[in-house]
Amino acid sequence: MRGCASVVLTQAQADSNCLEDTTNWTTARFVNRPCCRIQGYDAQSQSDLVGDAISPSRGEALNTGITSSPTGEWRQIEVREADTSLLPQVVYFCTGNQTMIVNGGTWFLSSESPVPVMARKDIAARMNPIATRWYQPTLVGGVMDEGAGTHQTPLAGDYMREVKRALDRLAGFEGDEESESEFIWVVSEIVFRYEGFGVCEISHLIETQKIDPEIAEHVLRAVGDLDHKETHKSRFWALTRALKSSSSAIRDGANVGLAYMDDPEAIPAIKDAIEREQSPLLRKLLQRTLAQLENTARCPVSCAR
Amino acid sequence: MPRFLRKMRKMAHWRDADTTNYAWLAEGRIPADPVCDLDTQDNAMSVFISDSGIRTIEQLAAAFIANGDSLRDFEYVTFESEDVADAGIEVSDVLGNTPDTESNRLHRDLVRISAQSLVALTAATLRRGVAATCDRVPRKEVAVHILRGVEEGWLDRAQVKPKVLESATSDCTPSLVPL
Numbered sequence: 001m002r003g004c005a006s007v008v009l010t011q012a013q014a015d016s017n018c019l020e021d022t023t024n025w026t027t028a029r030f031v032n033r034p035c036c037r038i039q040g041y042d043a044q045s046q047s048d049l050v051g052d053a054i055s056p057s058r059g060e061a062l063n064t065g066i067t068s069s070p071t072g073e074w075r076q077i078e079v080r081e082a083d084t085s086l087l088p089q090v091v092y093f094c095t096g097n098q099t100m101i102v103n104g105g106t107w108f109l110s111s112e113s114p115v116p117v118m119a120r121k122d123i124a125a126r127m128n129p130i131a132t133r134w135y136q137p138t139l140v141g142g143v144m145d146e147g148a149g150t151h152q153t154p155l156a157g158d159y160m161r162e163v164k165r166a167l168d169r170l171a172g173f174e175g176d177e178e179s180e181s182e183f184i185w186v187v188s189e190i191v192f193r194y195e196g197f198g199v200c201e202i203s204h205l206i207e208t209q210k211i212d213p214e215i216a217e218h219v220l221r222a223v224g225d226l227d228h229k230e231t232h233k234s235r236f237w238a239l240t241r242a243l244k245s246s247s248s249a250i251r252d253g254a255n256v257g258l259a260y261m262d263d264p265e266a267i268p269a270i271k272d273a274i275e276r277e278q279s280p281l282l283r284k285l286l287q288r289t290l291a292q293l294e295n296t297a298r299c300p301v302s303c304a305r
Numbered sequence: 306m307p308r309f310l311r312k313m314r315k316m317a318h319w320r321d322a323d324t325t326n327y328a329w330l331a332e333g334r335i336p337a338d339p340v341c342d343l344d345t346q347d348n349a350m351s352v353f354i355s356d357s358g359i360r361t362i363e364q365l366a367a368a369f370i371a372n373g374d375s376l377r378d379f380e381y382v383t384f385e386s387e388d389v390a391d392a393g394i395e396v397s398d399v400l401g402n403t404p405d406t407e408s409n410r411l412h413r414d415l416v417r418i419s420a421q422s423l424v425a426l427t428a429a430t431l432r433r434g435v436a437a438t439c440d441r442v443p444r445k446e447v448a449v450h451i452l453r454g455v456e457e458g459w460l461d462r463a464q465v466k467p468k469v470l471e472s473a474t475s476d477c478t479p480s481l482v483p484l
Binding site: 214217248249252256259260262279280281282283284285288289292 | 316317319320321323378434435436439440441442443444445446
């Protein structure tokens with residue numbers, strides 16, 4: 001299966017409240033539309049796992065399908081999401097005060113309150129910079145297993161408020177030519193500073209139509225135009241996702257953004273978009289991008305940005 | 306009868322101009338956005354002949370952008386000569402101001418444009434369909450043609466804005482278009 005990844009969901013100590021009541025995971029309510037969907041299999045409970053990755057800043061919930069929480073053991077979960085390769089670097093799952101984070105295929109359990117959670121050190125080492133900045137790695141529980149450590153999340157609330165302020169600024173733009181450079185600067189700031197999380201939040205903002213489609217079009221162009229390897233995967237994910245929008249402005253913004261990224265990996269998504277597209281003009285514009293990407297695929301070295 | 310090319314201000318003004326997108330528009334009316342996109346100066350509008358066989362649209366785009374502030378997509382709309390004539394608009398031979406002599410020769414001014422003739426030209430263009438009249442040359446393609454133009458000498462390097470040339474170079478490696 002494409003994109004399969006074995007990951008470890010940490011298990012709390014017996015005296016920790018981290019996973020004390022995992023029934024919350026299944027009873028938590030959904031508020032907003034999900035950012036993306038995860039499917040997996042919990043080997044321990046031998047049950048399928050389905051989750052919706054959503055925005056923690058709005059306190060939405062997760063339904064993982066996890067129904068039991070044996071204590072004192074590591075828990076192995078196999079992710080079977082078909083599009084794992086397209087997931088943002090950081091995706092968040094929330095249930096009330098608990099947050100689970102998918103970081104490049106690695107799952108962490110966390111909380112907005114400083115509840116200790118554990119992750120193996122080798123996994124922690126693979127956390128991207130945004131996660132390591134947010135999560136102050138503090139070894140409070142000692143070594144639990146080979147390479148095991150404990151992490152706290154005391155900065156989560158402030159961090160989310162910061163991101164929200166930046167996004168509010170973005171939503172307030174008029175999209176005129178005069179404010180274009182400042183606009184691009186704000187988009188850059190969100191992506192450079194908040195990385196995968198910032199991109200995921202931008203995507204959420206656009207999907208939930210909390211931003212005018214014409215502004216969203218410019219945002220998507222700017223997102224594709226950034227030269228930032230760390231968020232390439234996240235931005236690619238957001239742009240290919242936006243190709244499915246019901247708004248022609250958003251679809252075209254995603255089309256241009258993907259042309260700016262110039263990543264031939266987008267060819268299947270562009271082809272699918274051409275198949276779906278009802279507007280003859282947009283279909284033509286998508287074909288322009290397809291031709292460019294196919295040309296880049298033919299000469300990846302000479303055509304690379 | 307030549308076809309004229311006009312750079313758009315915003316693709317969004319044309320993209321959704323299909324009248325089926327506007328339930329409130331009365332029969333035979335057209336939306337205002339595409340009309341406003343065709344901004345005039347002294348009741349005239351700058352265009353290029355797009356089907357001359359001398360310069361491709363991509364080369365015209367390169368010449369136009371090479372002279373601008375930044376490397377960007379070239380989004381344009383085309384007008385048929387007969388629509389221009391039917392709208393009562395005159396065509397004047399005025400040399401262009403790009404780093405390409407041939408593109409400059411293909412430049413024209415549409416002159417003596419009234420508000421009514423501008424609306425008539427827009428309506429005629431929309432009747433032909435936005436898919437047939439509007440298009441975009443992606444930025445990377447513009448960059449490739451700017452570098453080729455400089456290499457092959459049809460773009461005067463001295464007139465190409467350094468910032469644009471720098472951006473074009475970073476968009477395409479020299480192995481594709483050696484400088």
